[in-house]
Amino acid sequence: MSSERLIGGLRSALSFIDSRYRLRFSRRDQLEAWQAKQLKHFLQRILPKSQRFKDLKVIDLTELPLMDKATLMDDFAGFNTRGLSLEQVLPVARRAEDSRDFSPTLGDITIGLSSGTSGNQGVFLVSALERQRWAGILLARTLPRHLLPRLLCPWRAPLRIAFFLRANSRLYTTLASRRIDFAFHDLTLGLDVSFERLNTQSPDVLVAPATVLQGLAEAALAGRLTIRPTHILSVAEVLECADADAVLAAFGVAPQQIYQASEGFLGYTCEKGTLHLNESHLHIEPDWLDAEHIRFQPIITDFSRRTQMIVRYRLNDILRVANTHCACGRVERAIAAVEGRADDVLWLPDLEGSQLLALYPDVLRRTFLMHGATLQEYEIHQQGLHWQINLQAADDYANLCVALSASIHALCAQQGLQPPALSFGHWEAPPLHAKRRRLKLLQLPEDWPCTY
Numbered sequence: 166m167s168s169e170r171l172i173g174g175l176r177s178a179l180s181f182i183d184s185r186y187r188l189r190f191s192r193r194d195q196l197e198a199w200q201a202k203q204l205k206h207f208l209q210r211i212l213p214k215s216q217r218f219k220d221l222k223v224i225d226l227t228e229l230p231l232m233d234k235a236t237l238m239d240d241f242a243g244f245n246t247r248g249l250s251l252e253q254v255l256p257v258a259r260r261a262e263d264s265r266d267f268s269p270t271l272g273d274i275t276i277g278l279s280s281g282t283s284g285n286q287g288v289f290l291v292s293a294l295e296r297q298r299w300a301g302i303l304l305a306r307t308l309p310r311h312l313l314p315r316l317l318c319p320w321r322a323p324l325r326i327a328f329f330l331r332a333n334s335r336l337y338t339t340l341a342s343r344r345i346d347f348a349f350h351d352l353t354l355g356l357d358v359s360f361e362r363l364n365t366q367s368p369d370v371l372v373a374p375a376t377v378l379q380g381l382a383e384a385a386l387a388g389r390l391t392i393r394p395t396h397i398l399s400v401a402e403v404l405e406c407a408d409a410d411a412v413l414a415a416f417g418v419a420p421q422q423i424y425q426a427s428e429g430f431l432g433y434t435c436e437k438g439t440l441h442l443n444e445s446h447l448h449i450e451p452d453w454l455d456a457e458h459i460r461f462q463p464i465i466t467d468f469s470r471r472t473q474m475i476v477r478y479r480l481n482d483i484l485r486v487a488n489t490h491c492a493c494g495r496v497e498r499a500i501a502a503v504e505g506r507a508d509d510v511l512w513l514p515d516l517e518g519s520q521l522l523a524l525y526p527d528v529l530r531r532t533f534l535m536h537g538a539t540l541q542e543y544e545i546h547q548q549g550l551h552w553q554i555n556l557q558a559a560d561d562y563a564n565l566c567v568a569l570s571a572s573i574h575a576l577c578a579q580q581g582l583q584p585p586a587l588s589f590g591h592w593e594a595p596p597l598h599a600k601r602r603r604l605k606l607l608q609l610p611e612d613w614p615c616t617y
């Protein structure tokens with residue numbers, strides 16, 4: 166083993182131990198004191214190394230302006246401490262996407278592209294050091310106790326992880342080591358080609374988007390997969406109850422969630438099954454969407470980063486809080502659900518016609534879920550005051566359209582909204598590597614102010 170690899174492995178191991186055993190806060194004031202200390206160092210020592218924040222003397226985080234993906238992409242070189250421009254990094258990222266070989270780096274920097282429609286794609290930089298720390302933190306936060314010996318005891322077989330995503334990255338392969346047998350499955354190749362490799366590897370841990378987990382569960386129930394993973398993690402998509410039920414039925418294990426985005430490792434499910442925000446590594450301000458403080462968009466500051474500056478960065482996601490203390494004892498904020506993205510929210514005028522009100526993804530999902538197994542798949546696209554609903558019905562399609570139309574009218578009446586004009590069509594399966602998005606706001610109704 167080269168000394169560089171050894172040091173990398175040690176770094177991962179140290180951050181694993183640090184995250185798992187030291188950064189476990191059972192008092193909110195202790196967590197906040199830890200964050201304040203990290204933030205102070207970050208604002209004084211790290212942030213000024215980037216061009217954008219060079220001359221700023223910042224004492225308090227809230228003095229800094231908000232940023233988002235567009236701000237970052239507009240001044241890419243300004244927001245990283247290496248002064249790397251888009252012109253320097255994009256060719257490396259594009260070559261990796263085209264060749265499906267995700268190993269090339271620019272020096273020690275890994276370049277990742279976030280999913281997003283073209284023109285809205287984000288580019289993210291991670292150094293070797295940050296990669297090694299990330300690997301340690303991720304394992305510390307997601308690995309259940311029964312699998313720890315596989316990671317730590319040299320006489321046991323290495324931990325086997327199967328990982329499905331649309332693109333691999335050096336970030337993920339950093340997990341591969343003598344103690345971890347890591348297999349990446351490229352979703353752009355389809356699911357069927359993975360079955361043989363999966364059966365041969367027989368993974369302990371299965372990581373995949375929710376829709377892929379459901380596909381694997383079906384294959385297992387049909388006898389095409391013989392794997393018995395003991396830990397299953399859902400990533401990259403909203404995990405719906407139907408997905409979780411299918412996984413439980415097929416593998417006897419309830420899936421947990423990792424809330425990971427290009428912007429950072431944002432959340433994890435604890436051993437009690439609660440999704441917690443990763444607040445011991447990130448500062449997360451809630452940008453409340455409602456007066457009741459139920460839903461918010463997170464504004465994140467990653468004080469652990471040293472390369473790309475993610476500072477008061479507003480994510481496009483909508484999170485719904487869980488207002489109970491988790492039995493695991495952690496005080497990191499508990500999340501009832503990652504509901505979707507801000508443009509998954511649909512808007513309709515109120516009964517007076519004076520303003521638009523939000524219909525949140527979770528509310529609509531629940532309405533659709535009431536139709537049970539008859540409704541196999543659906544998507545809603547809003548264009549002004551018109552909703553195009555595409556469906557796949559188990560049996561009577563025409564009856565289902567009538568029933569759904571009635572539920573949407575009932576929901577609107579209950580929420581004090583004018584119902585949209587509805588058209589129904591047939592649902593078509595998107596490619597496997599496309600993210601599932603059931604709700605899409607294509608265009609807001611015109612001439613109305615919005616109120617969350």
Ligand SMILES: [Zn+2]
Nearest residue numbers: 435439491493
């Ligand atoms: Zn918990």
